[in-house]
Amino acid sequence: AQSVTQPDIHITVSEGASLELRCNYSYGATPYLFWYVQSPGQGLQLLLKYFSGDTLVQGIKGFEAEFKRSQSSFNLRKPSVHWSDAAEYFCAVGYNAGGTSYGKLTFGQGTILTVHP
């Protein structure tokens, strides 16, 4: 069965510092991988996704993620964090359920990012 693990529940960084959020997945086939962000009181917004091609993907707000098949990882990075990046971040793996085309997502537990001025 597919699963997603985000090992860090809470990360604190200083504004301007670099950021890496970890995501490990378990899935038998080539996964569709997503990072979503949830700002306080908001729904989830897609940051970026990977489903084929270049393993380094660029997203919105200056984020990028690298797919590493050998490590079953899809870590999210940003070179310089802004105070407005404080939010909760979710990694997710997309798959087709039970041989159908009804694609579903399995989410990780989430990582809360706090940014200190």
Add this chain to the structure above:
Amino acid sequence: DVKVTQSSRYLVKRTGEKVFLECVQDMDHENMFWYRQDPGLGLRLIYFSYDVKMKEKGDIPEGYSVSREKKERFSLILESASTNQTSMYLCASRIGGASSEQYFGPGTRLTVT
């Protein structure tokens, strides 16, 4: 822009009440989803619908049912609310398959007392 709206941001209900959570999307998406979000557990899929009147159970369907009579509207029903259903409920919609983006509503925070 895709817009997914949910009928209430906050809802307080009593144990045993029947609760309806409504979700509407304005982009003609075939697929709609209901999740619940709990701290430390991420989002868990309750039900999803791939067409009008069609539904599939997700990972935690117990205690819930759904209705999709029109393409743009997907309702989550708690037949008899219980305190362990206190949670944040998120609706999402999507066009296409597993590689496509899901668009989320702002969520409904339900408290059952």
